[in-house]
Structure formats: C-alpha cells, structure tokens
Amino acid sequence: MSAKRPAARRPTMKDIARRAGVSESAVSFALNDRPGVSEVTRDRVRRVAEQLGWRPSTAARALSGEGAATVGFVLARPAHTLGVDSFFLQLVSGIQEVLARRHLGLLFQVAEDVEEECGVYRRWWAEHRVDGVLVVDPRTDDPRPDLLDGLGLPAVVIGGAPDERHPGLSTVWADDAGAMTALVDGLFARGHRRIAHIAGLPGLAHTERRIRALRAEAERRGLTEVQSVTTDYSDAEGAAVTRRVLEAPAPPTALVYDNDVMAVAGVAAAAGLGFSVPSDVSVVAWEDSALCRMVKPWLSALSRDSVEFGRTAATELTALLDGGPARTVRVPVPRLIERDSTGPARRA
Amino acid sequence: MSAKRPAARRPTMKDIARRAGVSESAVSFALNDRPGVSEVTRDRVRRVAEQLGWRPSTAARALSGEGAATVGFVLARPAHTLGVDSFFLQLVSGIQEVLARRHLGLLFQVAEDVEEECGVYRRWWAEHRVDGVLVVDPRTDDPRPDLLDGLGLPAVVIGGAPDERHPGLSTVWADDAGAMTALVDGLFARGHRRIAHIAGLPGLAHTERRIRALRAEAERRGLTEVQSVTTDYSDAEGAAVTRRVLEAPAPPTALVYDNDVMAVAGVAAAAGLGFSVPSDVSVVAWEDSALCRMVKPWLSALSRDSVEFGRTAATELTALLDGGPARTVRVPVPRLIERDSTGPARRA
DNA sequence: TGCGTGAGCTAAAGCGCTTGAGTGAAAAGA
DNA sequence: TCTTTTCACTCAAGCGCTTTAGCTCACGCA
Known part of the structure; x- marks a missing residue:
C-alpha cells in the first residue's frame, strides 16, 4: 500500500525450473504439453507453476515466434458518430467470449476513417502486436482486404459479402x-x-x-x-x-x-x-x-443476434490462427419481429 | 494474394544497422534519442528506419523492460446488460484519442463480474500484458484498488470518489x-x-x-x-x-x-x-x-462530456506511466439541459 | 612527447521463452 | 555381451530490443 510500486516480481520459468529441480527446457516441455518429459515430472512442474501463480510472459512468447496472443479490432467512425448504439458492444461482447476462453487479448482502437484504420493495421503488424484482426463495416471499394492480404495478417471480415478476390480472408456475413x-x-x-x-x-x-x-x-x-x-x-x-x-x-x-x-x-x-x-x-x-x-x-x-455474430466471427478468426483455411460463413437471416408499427397499407 | 501468407518479413534493427553501416546499439541510441551517436549518424539511421518502415517490436521492447505499451480496460457487466448505451463508447473513444497519440494500445475485455475482472488484472499482470489499467464502475466496497495496489499496477479509477486509502491510484471523478x-x-x-x-x-x-x-x-x-x-x-x-x-x-x-x-x-x-x-x-x-x-x-x-471524461482519465494514466504522482482530478459538474420534460410542480 | 578526456562507436549480456541438437542411462534387440 | 533404440532431460542459440562496459581515436594541455 505504499505510494511507490511494491512491484512484486513475476515468477518466470527459471523460478519454476529451480524449484522443480529441472532445466528450463523441461519446464517448457511440461507446460506446453510437449513430449520430452515424464508424466511425473510434468505433474510436478505443473504443480510448482500453479503454486507460484506463473503465467507465460506474452512478450517473451511473442518474441520467440509464438505470436502475440492478441487480436485487433478497429472501429473507424468519428467519435461523434458513436451515438446510441447497441450493435458494437454486443458484437464485441460476443467476440470476447470466444477470445477470452483461449486467453487471447483484444486490442481495440477507434480511428477516424478507413485510411487511418489501414495505418493502424500496418503499425500493429510492424510492431508485432496482433496475430490477426477483425474488420467491420466493409465497403464496396475497400482497401483493407488488399492490405491485410499483403501483410499476411489473418483477418475475418464481418458483414461483408463473400469475396473471391481475397481467398486468404474469412468472411462472416448476413444475407x-x-x-x-x-x-x-x-x-x-x-x-x-x-x-x-x-x-x-x-x-x-x-x-x-x-x-x-x-x-x-x-x-x-x-x-x-x-x-x-x-x-x-x-x-x-x-x-x-x-x-x-x-x-x-x-x-x-x-x-x-x-x-x-x-x-x-x-x-x-x-x-x-x-x-x-x-x-x-x-x-x-x-x-x-x-x-x-x-x-x-x-x-x-x-x-439478429449480434452477440452470436461476434462469437461466430471470433471463432473463424481463431480457426484461421490455428492454421485452418479461410472460410465464408453465413449467419442466420435476420428475423422480422412484428410489433405495432406495421400494418396493411392505407387505401389510396 | 496467395492463400497462404506471403508474410513479408518485418524489418528489424539489425536490418537498419546493416544498411546504415553501424552497430545495432548505435541504431538503438539513434532511434531513442539517447546520447552516444553523432547527429549525422542519427539522421542517417532515422532515414533508413523510415525508409524500411521500421517499427519497434513491442514484444522485444516489453521483454527488455520497457513495458508493454498497452493499457487495459475491463468492462464488468454481463453481456445482456450492455444494451443501448452511449456512455462507454464515448468514454473509450476519448481514452483512445489520448492513447493513440502516444502509440499506446488499449486491451479491452468484458467480464461477468468484478471477481472475474480481478482475475483478468492478475493475468494481465503476470503475462506482462499491460502497463496500467483504467477501472470503471467503482463500488462502495471494491476489491480492485487493493489488488492493483498490491500488484503495483498503475491505475486510474474512473468515476470513483477521492480515495485516500490508495495513494497509488489516480482518480477521475464527477461531483x-x-x-x-x-x-x-x-x-x-x-x-x-x-x-x-x-x-x-x-x-x-x-x-x-x-x-x-x-x-x-x-x-x-x-x-x-x-x-x-x-x-x-x-x-x-x-x-x-x-x-x-x-x-x-x-x-x-x-x-x-x-x-x-x-x-x-x-x-x-x-x-x-x-x-x-x-x-x-x-x-x-x-x-x-x-x-x-x-x-x-x-x-x-x-x-457531461463523456469523451472528455475519457481523455482526462487516459491523460492521468499516461502521467502515472511516466512516473508522475497519483492525482485526484475532478471533471466539471454535469450541466442540466432543460428541455420539455420538466416544469413547475402540479398544484396539489 | 605523453597523458587525460570525451565523443562516437562496438561488443556482449540479458529480458523470458521456444527449440533443435546433444547427452547419458536404461531398455530392447542381436 | 555388445550394440541399437528409446526415453528423459540438458545445453545453447535465438527471437528483437536495451543497456552497460569497454574500446578507439582525435583533441587539448602540460
């Protein structure tokens, strides 16, 4: 409770290795369910890790080629346009549900326009920040698929039409x-x-x-x-x-x-x-x-079920990250809920 | 445009070093405005970096102790409660504006409740994912300040009351x-x-x-x-x-x-x-x-100006990240906009 | 002439993790 | 009994960056 950070040190694999009396590599094997250690050792290492409250440093993981364990999402709308809106929060909430289960982070950014959005993608790619992105509000003449394809950044386009020109991108769309x-x-x-x-x-x-x-x-x-x-x-x-x-x-x-x-x-x-x-x-x-x-x-x-829409999109992206093929999936057609604002046409 | 990632390689400091004919360390000095290189070299390195479209890998940066260049934001509300709401998108949009300027990422997560939210903070901390967090919806009896204080994770509480018990946390509040x-x-x-x-x-x-x-x-x-x-x-x-x-x-x-x-x-x-x-x-x-x-x-x-509220909060957090002291800042009192739904009381 | 000095640069270690190339011992085969 | 294979594990390099220590050379000064 001091003013300046007590900054408890995060446990590392080295700590686990020492406590378990094995090498760091053994720890890595054990914790990643890779062959190379006995079940006994694996259990011991797991227990020690748990006990120490160890979690892999995403930075280190990312650096050794494992990806950033993060997915990007850019909302390209000027701030004042973000008025009363239920769709995006619901969508994001569905996305989260799927990502959280896999301990994937969601990097969120709002941009002014598509051009700025493209800049964000470039930066994210260069900074090694994300493993893939979710693209919303696709346009008829959209520079993003080309860009993402070029960068080799896995992506799922939400709400686009099936796009044969970019076989690397998945699409989730409603009819x-x-x-x-x-x-x-x-x-x-x-x-x-x-x-x-x-x-x-x-x-x-x-x-x-x-x-x-x-x-x-x-x-x-x-x-x-x-x-x-x-x-x-x-x-x-x-x-x-x-x-x-x-x-x-x-x-x-x-x-x-x-x-x-x-x-x-x-x-x-x-x-x-x-x-x-x-x-x-x-x-x-x-x-x-x-x-x-x-x-x-x-x-x-x-x-339509926006939360489910988000779940579907996120699921497709994780599939892509797992090395799966790009797919085009259609979500159910929106259903008309008849309430009181529709009736027969007035006679002329 | 092939199905499998063309995966253009990201340029690294090594590439810059080679092209500029200097050592990697010189590049680091040059690019971080640190003394140790001549202005001539600095300029040359900068130019090469620019030309190559280089951006520092956040992973590598984070690993060498520089922090993750990312800020966390958890929304602890069950998905179905996230109905029509303008406040959060506006808030986030204001936050973004400030963070983006400093190339800080925003890691966003929705959680079911405060307990799960605490779990997220722990994980983020252990995974080295964020340098600080923004806390919303503070409660009267809130476990989060204690937790964050204990982890030494810089944090700004949005909408809380001034909190003398946690001198390490900044607070942005409305009266x-x-x-x-x-x-x-x-x-x-x-x-x-x-x-x-x-x-x-x-x-x-x-x-x-x-x-x-x-x-x-x-x-x-x-x-x-x-x-x-x-x-x-x-x-x-x-x-x-x-x-x-x-x-x-x-x-x-x-x-x-x-x-x-x-x-x-x-x-x-x-x-x-x-x-x-x-x-x-x-x-x-x-x-x-x-x-x-x-x-x-x-x-x-x-x-009230929710976008500005977000800006203020983010500004406080960046100040904290820069090593500044925790502060308590009050945003302007909300103004009453009189429209047509208020009038004199009806005579009894 | 010799020596300290500082500017400008390089070498190398280290951050935490993965991974391919060993190593040594036990088990299996000849 | 000796070789081969397998298993469980260790070593060390490498990911891209920062940072400390050290090195070289020109310069100023006694």
Missing part, C-alpha cells in the same frame, strides 16, 4: 439481400406499393446490398415508387429524410430504416407531420434493440 | 453529489416536494453518492417524501419502478433517472398510467444522449 426481399414481400402482400428505404452510410457493403436488393425486387414486381436514400445513420438525418419523403405528393406507405435510431427518430418526425403509425405509414427498423420498445407504437424490427 | 444537490434545488424552487430517484445499480460508488446526496438534501429541507430506488439500469426495471412509484397514493411530482434509457422507458410507463409529462410529473435523465431527443416530450437531462 441482407434475402432479408430485404422477404421484407418487401411481406409489405407487398399487405398492399404496400410505395416504399421508402432510409438507408445507412453510402459505400458500406451492406448498405449497397440492401439498396440493390430493394431495387431488384421493385423491378421484379413492377413497382416504380420505391426509393432508397442514404444517410449517416444519425437520428437527425433519419428525421430529416423522413420529413422529405413524406412531404412528397404521393408519400410512401411504408418506411424501412437501416437502423433503430433512425426509425425511432423517423416515427417522431412522421407524427410531427400528422402521419400516424401504422395506419398512415408502416415502419420497420433494421436492427432490433431496447429502443424499439421504448417508443409508441412499438417498432417492428429485423432482429 | 455527483453537487449535481444532485443543484438538481433538487432547482426542482424545489419550482414547487416539487415529492421526488423519486430511480437510481442505478446498488453498490456502485456513484449510485450511492447520488442517493446519499439526495437524502441529505431532503433532510436539510425537511422533505419527507423523497425516495431512491435502485435498479439494474435496464428499460424494463426503469418502467417497472416508474409504475410502482406513480401508483402510490401520493405520487411524486418529479422523477430523476440515473440514465437516459430508464428515463425514456419511464416516460412511456407514466403515459401508460395517464400521467402526462411535464404537467403531471417532471422527468430528468442523468446522462444526455440522442435518446433524450427521440421521445416526446424531449427530456431534460444532466449532460
């Missing part, structure tokens, strides 16, 4: 296109013909996928009054765009929002214009969270 | 008591006599501080119908507690919520019971976010 198609299908069945999609950031892979899927579905059904508008995911833009589309001569009867925050803001904006939900206009949020049950009416939402 | 006093002051002035405080998790230091401050202020003014009820911060409990207190024979005329999520849920719950805000009951959220402007009426809220 946004399928979800969008099913969603439009449902809306169509209930009479909706004019649909507005308040999308997220342009350039994000999943934003583009949803937009394309919506357009394709509209064409297939011959719907002409279907549109997508991109935003920055903020409540402000969500509200603004909502007002804009609803003030048109023939306003949409259904609004699909790319996140919960905009959906909530949109409902308020609609109410402000005298539209009531769902009788005048139906609302669906892409992303379910407590938010959706905090407003009246409760919002119908596409729900 | 919750002062804020609460001012808040009650304002409510009192507008005629509120019956106040309910829907608090956060019991046992958290700031929860207790707020509760105590409220009680003290109530006693000072002779208010008898003032109460605090603890919750788990969730919208569900926020709503439930709101219903309970409003159904009392003499319901409160003002509700103070310890976070924005509960406040929003509380407004909805109040509406469900026929109470309108603010004419029947005033509502204040402790923590401002986009959420507060997503509901009608817009919520009055105590606002």
